[in-house]
Amino acid sequence: MxxxxxxxxxxxxxxxxxxxxxxxxxxxxxxxxxxxxxxxxxxxxxxxxxxxxxxxxxxxxxxxxxxxxxxxxxxxTGMSVSSKSNNWLSFSQEMEARGIPIKNFELHLTWETPTEEIANFFEVGKDRKILKMERLRGRPEEPFVYFVSYFHPRIGLTGEEDFKRPLYDILADHKVIANLSKEEISARGAEKNIAKKLGVEPGSPVLVRKRFVFDQGERPIELNWGYYKADSFVYTVESRRN
CATH class of the missing domain: 1.10.10.10 (Winged helix-like DNA-binding domain superfamily/Winged helix DNA-binding domain)
Incomplete structure (x- = not known):
């Protein structure tokens, strides 16, 4: 190389x-x-x-x-099977590290008016169109995670990019480097549309990982929700006492 x-x-x-x-x-x-x-x-x-x-x-x-x-x-070093809080990887990188082949079952791109939460995070007006990406992904035999991402207009994404590639590689093509991720993990019952996507009964437990992504200047670039089947995802927190 x-x-x-x-x-x-x-x-x-x-x-x-x-x-x-x-x-x-x-x-x-x-x-x-x-x-x-x-x-x-x-x-x-x-x-x-x-x-x-x-x-x-x-x-x-x-x-x-x-x-x-x-x-x-x-x-x-050898990669861990679980997702660690101090080892932030994209979904594609996580799955590659685990040796799990991934299939994209659905990919939808739309331009939408942001909700108040999204507009506040990106610090843009509610009349500003935001690129929304929905992806249903999983093992070749079945999906296990449904992602919904919103991107800051500043990035310059057009929606014509090849989103089969790792997302953060695409952002790097636009001179945007994802440098900081802040996450919230919660559990809830699957709403009807999410249950249908994941092939589970409504109300079944799902893990929700909400990710706030920032560039090197700590400017917001992505807001993402990931809905995982409860038996498909383990989140490991590793702490060291000094």
Whole structure:
């Protein structure tokens, strides 16, 4: 895999380096345990400072994607089956980490007038049209999650993008880097339309994950609701006492 950055791009170099490293660790040889190139070599090859490449590596370390051992080096770690609060991944990345093949059963894109909650989150007027995306996804044999996402008009999405690709890769194409996620997890009985989507009886338990997504400047970019079959999703919180 060729390692290079676009030094003329408006995307910050440390962000480009982070995205590059994310692609690098997906390569079979690194997933198999091969050590990543060291900071000095990476910085030299990418024509950036060691501080910049270290920042990018530390981001992956903080997410549990790689481990760094003094005197040894940095290598890819094994992925957890559950979703961790300090290891924020897109749905596609989560499922890839679990080795679960995913099928998209439905995809709907519409432009809608936002509710008061959505307008307040995005800090836009209620007369501003917002892109809404609905996706029903799951294993090849059956769906287990129904997503409803709204996107800030500032991003510049047209609705013509290939949404079969990972969402945050699409946002990166628009020079928008998802950097912060705040989530709320709750349980409730499935409303009629959600029950129909998931193939369960109305009132059956579903887990609802509400996600507020922000860019590097902590500006809102996405508001998402995910409705999961209760037996399909485990959320693990990992805390360390200092």
């Amino acid at each position: 060729k390692l290079s950055l676009n030094h003329k791009s408006p995307v910050p170099l440390h962000v480009q380096a982070e995205l590059l490293l994310r692609e690098l660790i997906k390569q079979p040889e690194y997933a198999g345990g091969k050590l990543l190139p060291n900071e000095v070599d990476l910085a030299k090859e990418l024509a950036i400072s060691r501080t910049t490449i270290r920042y990018a590596i530390n981001k992956l370390v903080s997410e549990g994607l790689v481990t760094r051992k003094k005197g040894v080096g940095t290598k890819v």
